[in-house]
Amino acid sequence: MKLSAPKPKVPGLLKGLGVTLKTMLTPAVTRQYPHVKPDLAPRTRGVIALMEENCTVCMLCARECPDWCIYIESHKERVPPATEGGRERTRNQLDRFAIDFALCMYCGICIEVCPFDALFWSPEFEYSTYTIGELIHEKERLREWMDTVPPPPPLEEGAEQPPELGAALERANKERQAALAAQRQATEQAARGGPAGPARGAVREDEEIEVEAEVDQDVYQALLAEGKSERVARARAKAAYVRKEKARIRAERAAAGGGA
Numbered sequence: 001m002k003l004s005a006p007k008p009k010v011p012g013l014l015k016g017l018g019v020t021l022k023t024m025l026t027p028a029v030t031r032q033y034p035h036v037k038p039d040l041a042p043r044t045r046g047v048i049a050l051m052e053e054n055c056t057v058c059m060l061c062a063r064e065c066p067d068w069c070i071y072i073e074s075h076k077e078r079v080p081p082a083t084e085g086g087r088e089r090t091r092n093q094l095d096r097f098a099i100d101f102a103l104c105m106y107c108g109i110c111i112e113v114c115p116f117d118a119l120f121w122s123p124e125f126e127y128s129t130y131t132i133g134e135l136i137h138e139k140e141r142l143r144e145w146m147d148t149v150p151p152p153p154p155l156e157e158g159a160e161q162p163p164e165l166g167a168a169l170e171r172a173n174k175e176r177q178a179a180l181a182a183q184r185q186a187t188e189q190a191a192r193g194g195p196a197g198p199a200r201g202a203v204r205e206d207e208e209i210e211v212e213a214e215v216d217q218d219v220y221q222a223l224l225a226e227g228k229s230e231r232v233a234r235a236r237a238k239a240a241y242v243r244k245e246k247a248r249i250r251a252e253r254a255a256a257g258g259g260a
């Protein structure tokens with residue numbers, strides 16, 4: 001039997017240096033987070049936001065959550081009859097709504113099952129903390145995330161508008177007409193020298209405003225001074241920036257509408 005000639009041996013040190021050299025010349029694929037922000041899709045599942053006004057305390061989300069990490073507390077309260085001579089009704093009033101993001105696995109079931117559009121995905125993801133307890137977001141915090149939820153995409157051409165959206169738009173339209181009428185009346189009254197009517201604001205309040213989230217430096221520094229972690233401070237400062245910008249744009253629009 002003929003044996004093949006043994007391969008020449010390369011010293012281990014040279015092999016190692018070869019790997020190092022190759023790695024040095026290959027461009028890096030890692031991202032230097034947090035110095036370099038990842039370029040995420042606009043509808044990334046970052047955190048869950050709660051539109052408290054829409055929640056009817058039906059408990060579906062809490063029941064369907066596979067991790068049992070949604071905590072809801074409520075009480076019943078009486079509300080006057082909707083029509084004259086009708087009966088008093090009872091309504092669930094939300095006291096506590098919290099999500100424990102230390103347990104949440106971001107499956108999105110709660111958002112899917114909510115029949116009243118009270119839960120949404122926000123792309124914000126910078127809310128990690130040094131203490132696990134801070135990952136329980138109460139309803140005030142969940143409501144703040146609503147400011148960072150992107151608006152729904154427009155309907156496809158020829159698509160039928162959902163009936164509830166039509167009803168909501170009609171109601172919003174009526175409210176806008178009423179606000180405009182009140183504003184016109186106030187302007188006429190002011191021109192005649194009478195007492196000033198209702199403020200010019202509130203007009204176009206319901207219009208969709210898109211704001212690109214930036215960090216509000218004042219809020220950021222204040223939260224850091226309070227001892228919040230850098231990530232929590234940045235996320236909250238972004239939410240504060242969006243709220244402030246929306247309020248500013250609404251005020252400008254109201255002023256422009258009043259001046260017209």
Ligand code: SF4
Pocket residue numbers: 064065066067068069070099103104105106107108109110111
């Ligand atoms: S995303 Fe899933 S795990 Fe997280 S709260 Fe919702 S249902 Fe529960």
Ligand code: SF4
Pocket residue numbers: 054055056057058059060061062072113114115116117118119
């Ligand atoms: S399913 Fe929606 S409406 Fe029902 S309790 Fe949960 S968030 Fe509220």
